[in-house]
Amino acid sequence: MVDASGIGTLGIALGAAISLMAGALATAWAQSTIGAAAMGWMAEKDGKEGQVLLYLALPETMVILGFVVAFLILQTKA
């Protein structure tokens, strides 16, 4: 016997989780590539540590927006 409201709650929970997961995976992928390239750049040029930090932080947008979407999904009533 399937409880209809249970399915709704499951849907909301899964939706929020998938949203956050996709955002986190996207950010991880982007930052890994940026990090590898940034290490090469740092090895060739001197004094670029601060700039590297800034570039590494740029893809945070994706996980933040994923969190916002997950949060909005969690706000709905089943």
Place this chain on the structure above:
Amino acid sequence: MSTCIRVRGAWYGGWCWHKVVARLEAMGNALNKQLGRDLVIEKVETREDMRIMLNNPPLIRRFEFLVRFFSLPSASEYDPTLFIAITFPVIFGMILGDIGYGVLAMLLAILIYRGAKEGFYRSLAGMMLLSGFMTVVWGYIFGEFLGSDMMLGIKLHPYIERGGAGVVMLMAAALIVGMIHLGAGLVIGFYTNLKHGHKEHAIAKACWLLVEIGFVLVGLTLFAPGIFGSGLVAAGVVVLGILGLIKYEGARGVVEIPGLISNMLSYLRIMALGLSGVILAKLVNIIPVGAALDSLMHSVTAGNPVGIILNIIPLVIFAVVFALGHAVALGLGLFESGIQSLRLHYVEFFSKFYHGGGAAFVPLRGKQD
């Protein structure tokens, strides 16, 4: 300004701050009389290939590091240091938003200032001091002290409750801050273009401002019709702005409209990061330091030695983990708030009026501070 000094058949050219040219000329004339030689000083005023030197009052000067990090202003731009000095602490404080962390940040700033003589650390200390102060202000608005709403016995009253019901208000506040920030950037871009005679670019910036205001009005009509409900006026403003963009910037301008929407939504990170910081602090607050202290006091008043020892061990462990937890939360908060606020300035704010690309003025001699 460029000053040429011709010495013994050779000549030297260089850049010099216009405020010291008179002194330089006086020095040259005095040298002339002394040496009895032919010393010619020629003053050339040119805007080509200018060198850039930033000149700001002491507290604002701390933020020059952020401008240099991005790029010095080119010859036809305003120095954005003053604007960053105002808005960076505001956005930083809004993300961190905690009285306790703000006070700790200010204390840290004072320690760094005392401990370091080098230029970068002094700048960092100055920035952290202002940012910490704004964090305390926002912490008062959010009613948070180290994550909880009890500050050493005083119950704080939140105007926007971050941990619970006020999150939607926080989202709205973040978007409002974003719109003001972007609007200010566009206005600065408008004035910059106007001052340098690029009338078309100035009008294009004004059209962007119209588009932004139009989007704000549309958003209000859709989500808060109580404040502004006239969909027709909102749509009219947006269409007017878009028409202006087509005329003054062409198709390229219109294609960048989704970019403006993305910029406005980017400010939601203030809400997201703030929320995650609050959740982290609340997690650390679960550690029952108060309860352990209470049971220790009970054992002390009851005079029970075994009880005292049995209560001191967990108290110490709890206190250490509590302190470490809040230290980690503070460190993460400082780092993330700083970087994300900086990113909001570099990408969203600067793209509206600032392109940089200036070459630095490196003095041969001068006062270093």
